[in-house]
Amino acid sequence: MTDLPGAEPRPRPGAPAPRSRRRQLVLGMVLVLALALVGWLVVRFTGGEAGGRFQRPSSTVTVVAAATADVPVELEALGTVTPTATATVRPQVSGVVTRVAYEEGQTVRQGDLLVQIDPRPFEIALAQARGSLQQSESQLADARVSLERFQQLLGQDSIARQEVDTQAATVRQLEGAVASARAAVRDAELDLDFASVEAPIDGVVGLRTVDVGNYVAAGDATGVAVITRTTPIDVAFAIPQDRVADVRARAGLTALDEEGNDADRALPVIALDRTRSQALASGRFLAMDNQISTDTGTVGAKARFDNADGALFPNQFVNVRLRLQTLEDAVTVPLTALRQNDDGAFVYVVNADSTVTLTPVVAGVSDDSRVVVAEGLAAGTEVVTEGGDRLVDGAMVMRAGQVPPMAAPAGDESPQRRRGRPPGGGPRG
Template sequence: MPRISAPFASPAARIALGAFLVILAAVLVWYFFLRGPAPQSPPNPWMGPVPVRVVEASHGEMTVRLRAIGTVTPEANVVVRGRVDGQLQRVAFEEGQMVRKGAVLAEIDPAPYRVRLAQAEGQQQQNLAQLRNAESELARYRTLFEQDSIARQQVDAQAALVEQLRGTLRADQAQVDDARLQLDWTRIEAPISGRVGLRRVDAGNLISSGDADGLVTITQTRPIAVLFTIPERELAEVRAQMAAGRVLQVDAWDRDDRRQIAQGVLRTFDNQIDPATGTVRLKAEFANEDDALFPNQFVNVRMAVGEISGAVTIPADAVQYGSRGSYVYVIEDGRARMRALTLGASDGTMTVVEDGLEGGEQVVLEGLDRLREGREVVLVGEGDEVPGGAPAR
């Protein structure tokens, strides 16, 4: 009968088994006693408190301002043209310079017009001599007529000749005045005060009074106007303020609406509403002494139309709009609460709250995209970044 050997009877098998048990024990000791804590997954920012920046609802006076887009328009824009024909002898201005009304801008060769003036004055002198002679003859004829030496008909004929020569002399005077005027027009003067543009004709060229382009353009920039439009529903308030004699202040801001450029006043409004847009054009005037406004420049306009006393105001960016109307988030006991509002006037930056909010309450301004009713929040200081949040829109 064959002999059956027991497991692990050989020395090699026993050594292998012992090594396995030692390794297993070492692994168990490391797993349960020596290994560090398991790495934790990063926290989910959408599950914890929402960082927000808040602003207090203020209580006090608010200036109601209308906002609009305006275009800077010069009070006058004149194309300077020669009024007589001739050769341009001299250009007396620098491109882009400021000139005053009456300043000499250019000169046309005056020689031909001096000749015409001399001819007209010579003709006038000749007819003046004839008139004096005729008046002397008339005085002699009247003396002879009183002495009954000549007929009445001769006296009347001489008197008619004197009147004829007087009429001729008046026509001569008109010719002299016209020739002198033509001579004066060889000096081209600025018709208004303003800034000259780029010259279109150089000295030495022949120019004509019929030239459409002219010599140069002068644009009046002091003062200067800004044209802008407002909705027709706002016109009644503007008219009421102007009818009461109040001066409405108008501020011009740059294209980015970040820097105030100039300050002026409202002068007038158009006489009709544009039916296509439902707006009416207004005109404001600015002194523009520093030339901050430039013709055809785009500006943002803010016009003050009144004051509201005791108003609760919040930034317009804090207001949200939903299916139930306008609302904001306020902070109560560290949590965000939705508050429905009744809004009033707005100047585009601040909004009046007529109902739903009290002065001093904390209103969420940034971090609104992650908020919901009752969500826990953490307040972020001024100047700190709101992580994962977005400013109000």
């Protein structure tokens, strides 16, 4: 049958319809474009063509060179300022207070008068004791004279020996009475001395606890004053049990005298405020307790400070920094350069070709900003400090602030760039 003019030709039997042919053509073009895109991405991200036309993407990182420095090995702990001596001055005799000789917060010396108790009753008791002593001494003198006369008569066989022995016993009895009377006099004198309450130690007096006219009793629990010695002063702190051996080894290099003043080679200690931003005083390690606390796993220790300026106050909380030693010319890197994986600590070392190498290291002591690298790194080696979270061994990096490299090397300009240049090779206007 012949097709009419203007009518669509009928498809031959077994041939695909025109609409299906167009669909297949579109799908084929999409597939070709997809394969081309995948190939470009593979070339772009794997280094692709020979001749270095394409480069791997670079991660922007911050790089710092490992440096050498003298690094102190320190132990930090929370401490409490404790006075070297605290005395609650209690009266030894009872009576009425007639004078308070100190001011609140005053610095006193040993032997200074603090409170005067009415001395008159004690003066009377002393006079009575002295009178009794005088009476006993007179009786003893008379008995001794009689004993001498009796002994003379006994030599003349004019008196019985029993009377001589009796008189000798009387003399010994009166000698005992005299000794007792003398002790009573000393006791009365001591009570009179106790009526003047004096400072037993050097230190600072606290707030007043008595006033004139108050009656105080011997051994009163509140006392008449509280004195605290603040120069020198101690700081008590705790040492973790894992660091006890280090402290003992370093503290064994010196020996303090009884007052802790031989500090030529003692371990230095610094007392800091709560924020650790200001050093309050400098002192020296004094002593360590003889056993570990099972509750905290720490050992009590003390450091001594001269505290001449009064910067440390009793019961004040401070941060203690004990220096054990100083590592000289130690290799250090910023704390952010040190990383951890399943194998331990490592750093990313930046090579000359802008690639990085994962380098295992042995980390030492650290502070708030840096860490000592004991093994695995030499001074001057550049390491990554920031941007290392997305790196792997062998990755290419770019330093922060560095201009990124061009996609194609010099002398291999693409046709598009060549078409964009005006004749003569000059820049476009």
